[in-house]
Amino acid sequence: MDRSPDTKLDSRNPLSRRNFFTTSMAGGLALATGSAVAAASTRTDDMLRAVGVTPSAVLGGAVDVDKLERVKVKLVAPPHVHAHEQATKAAPRVIEFRMVIEEKKIVVDEESGATMQAMTFDGSMPGPTMVVHEGDYVELTLVNPATNKLEHNIDFHAATGALGGAGLTKVAPGEQAILRFKADRTGVFIYHCAPEGMVAWHVVTGMSGTLMVLPRDGLKDTQGKSLSYDKVYTIGEFDLYIPKDENGNYKEYDTALESYGDTVEAMRGLIPSHIVFNGKVGALMGDGAMTAKVGESVLFIHASANRDTRPHLIGGHGDWVWETGKFDNPPEKGLETWFIRGGSAGAAFYTFKQPGVYAYVNHNLIEAFELGAAGHVKVEGKWNDDLMKQVAAPGPIPAK
Ligand SMILES: [Cu+2]
Secondary structure (H helix, E strand, O other), X not given: OOOOHHHHHHHHOOOOHHHHHHHHHHHOOOOOOHHHHHHHHHHHHHHHHHOOOOHHHHHOOOOOHHHOOEEXXXXXXXXXXXXXXXXXXXXXXXXXXXXXXXXXXXXXXXXXXXXXXXXXXXXXXXXXOXXXXXXXXXXXXXXXXXXXXXXXXXXXXXXXXXXHHHHHOOEOOOEEEEXXXXXXXXXXXXXXXXXXOOHHHHHHOOOEEEEEEEOOOOEEOOOOOEEOOOEEEEEEEEEEOOOEOOOOOEOOOOOHHHHHHHHHHXXXXXXXXXXXXXXXXXXXXXXXXXXXXXXXXXXXXXEEOOOOEOEEEOOOOEEEEEOOOOOOOXXXXXXXXXXXXXXXXXXXEEEXXXXXXXXXXXOOHHHHHOOOOEEEEEEEOOOOOOOOXXXXXXXXXXXX
């Protein structure tokens, strides 16, 4: 029988976090009875029919998940994304992922030497981007090795039920859990750690990432024309709150737990010490820069689990932008800057037309250039004079 505590709660009253926590703490995870599930789904079906929708069209009907094909995907560290089909002819599958939580000290800024006792999914900030197609099942094994000190879990914004999975994946050091959910809507979605009472701290200390659920027939523009990308990069923006000592120097800690009190105090001031892409000032510059060639189309996934941001590609644009990141909505065309709400991910599709080094920034320029939220895209190719030409190089102003 499925463990479905949320179904039981939903049948009593609208989802109540407090209620959920009380239930799960008092008696472990409640088991919904078969009849409770049936009653709940009959009610949902009636509601759908009342608005003229065939329930199976929305819910996909009953699927025997055990009979579906299974695919194991090996995740890769951002900004890269594991190989995937953009459009697929395959029937819905179970896509298996495995992530190991790693608590570790990282250098946030080489220049100032600021460090942080980070908590990470799979060792990277953000955690790896996972890609599936609508109707597939995401099956994640979440591992919390005994070498860690803290309990963690995972809340998938793409998932339905049980706090996005956080209620079913609480793993203490030395434990692992397996969560499966149906990817029933398309888009790029945040996932993040959400341990009771410590959610904000775990999120601003590294624990978030992105799941991309592609439409089975791939991305489309507003005319229904396929948009196929040559490359995809994933950018995770983090606001960090690294405590300083009385002399204004960044403090160092031996463990994440040791940093907790000072960090929460800094967090409550709501003034980040750093705002960075992918865990570190300059992570996406130099050897870490993103690359492309003139004529290539790149999909930039930009996620921010906590704070609002506004990506901008200096010298380029967003040809097609799903600002809210949800592919069932038409993309916006030809944007200069786009807005990513804290707690969401967006996606921008751009075909490069000129070579050069493009700065990809948060266009709150203080956050970009003073606090760290900037990266580079190095683009090779032939310059197009028609698009831009230096008619006269800088020189003295001629006398009249
Ligand atoms: Cu955590």
